[in-house]
Structure formats: structure tokens, C-alpha cells
Amino acid sequence: MAQITVTINGKAFRMACDDGEEDRLMGLAKRFDGWITELRGAFGEIGDQRLTVMAGIMATDQLSELEKKIAGLEEDLSEARRQQVDALDNMSQNEQELARSVNTAAARIESLADSLTKSLRSGDAS
Template sequence: MAQITVTINGKAFRMACDDGEEDRLMGLAARFDGWINELKGAFGEIGDQRLTVMAGIMATDQLSELERKLGELETQLAEARQQQVDALDNMSQNEEELSRAVNTAAARIESLAEGLTNSLRPQDPS
């Protein structure tokens, strides 16, 4: 297990993480520290604990919004998949109908051709 040190609001915190996750954890800590600095810029020095709680709420708000958007996208994806299935079913039905119509037309043409051929043959006088 790896050990790293992150800095949040000017204070160093030693943390453990899985091997290979060091850069990810450092990035998350930097992002969280950015929210703290953003809040300090907006509200001034209002206390470490309050800043941390507010930054945590900001993170939770963003997570909640992303979960909502993800839910909408999952719904849209499911609808698009269903539309694709419906379109493929419709296309298959259209192909079957077209195939039947072509077969019917071909049979009719063969019948007409046979009738023409028979009418053009010389009649047996006997």
C-alpha cells in the first residue's frame, strides 16, 4: 500500500492508497483544495471546519448533478436502443412484404408471359 502526502488548505495530510493510485488521489486532493480556495476567496477566513464542510457539500452537489444527468442519459440510451430494435423490426417486416410483392409480381409476369406465348403459337388445325 502506497503512502502519499496531500495538501488541503495549506495543511499536509499523510494518506494511504492502493499502489498505482497515487496520482489519482493527488489529483482529487488538488481538486478539493481548489474548492476550499474558491470558498475562501468568496467568504474569507471562516474556519477550517466550515470550509471543509462547505467544500464537501459542493462536491456532493456536483456528484448529485452528475448522477441526475447520468440517469437521463441512461434513459435516453435505453429509448434509442428500443427505437433501433423497433426500426430493425419494421425494416424486416418491410423486407418480407416487399419479397411477397416481388414474388406475386413475378408469378403474374410468368403467367402473362405464358399466356402470350400460348396465344402466339400457331393453332393446330386438326
């Protein structure tokens, strides 16, 4: 386990994290500290605890909005997959129908060719 020190609202906090996660945790702490700085600029000195709670609520609100967006995208993806399956089924049916039509046309052409050949042969015999 790695140990790092992050600074939030001007105070240093020692934290443990998995090895290799140090940069990620430092970035998260910097982002959270940015929200506190933003709130302090908007509301002034309203107390460290209150600023921290407000920043936590901002983070939770942003997380909630992103979760809603993800849920919507998952629904869109699911619908797109259903449409893809429907389109593939439709395409398969169209291919089968086309194959039947081509086979029917080929059979008619063969029949006409046979009739024409017989006609020509009988015309040669006369």
C-alpha cells in the same frame, strides 16, 4: 499499498491508496483544495472546519447533479435502443412485405409470359 501526502487548505495529510492510484488521489486532493481556496476567496476566513464542510457539500452537490445527468442519459439510451429494435422490426416486416410483392409480381409476369407464348404459338399454327 502506496503512501502519499496531499495538501488540503495548507495542511499536509498522509494517505494510503492502491498502487498506481497515487496520481489520481493527488489530483482529487488538488481539486478539493481548489474548492476550499475558492470558498475562502468568497467568504474570507470563516474557519477551517467550516470551509472543509462547505467544500464537501460542493463536491456532493456536483456529484448529485452528475448522477441526475447520467440517469437522464441512461433513459435516453434505453429509449434509443427501444427505437432501434422497433425500427429493425419494422424494416424486417417491410422486407417481408416487399419479398411477397416481388414474388407475386414475378408469378404474374411468368403467367403473362406463358399466356403470351401460348398466344404466339397458336397464332403461328393458323
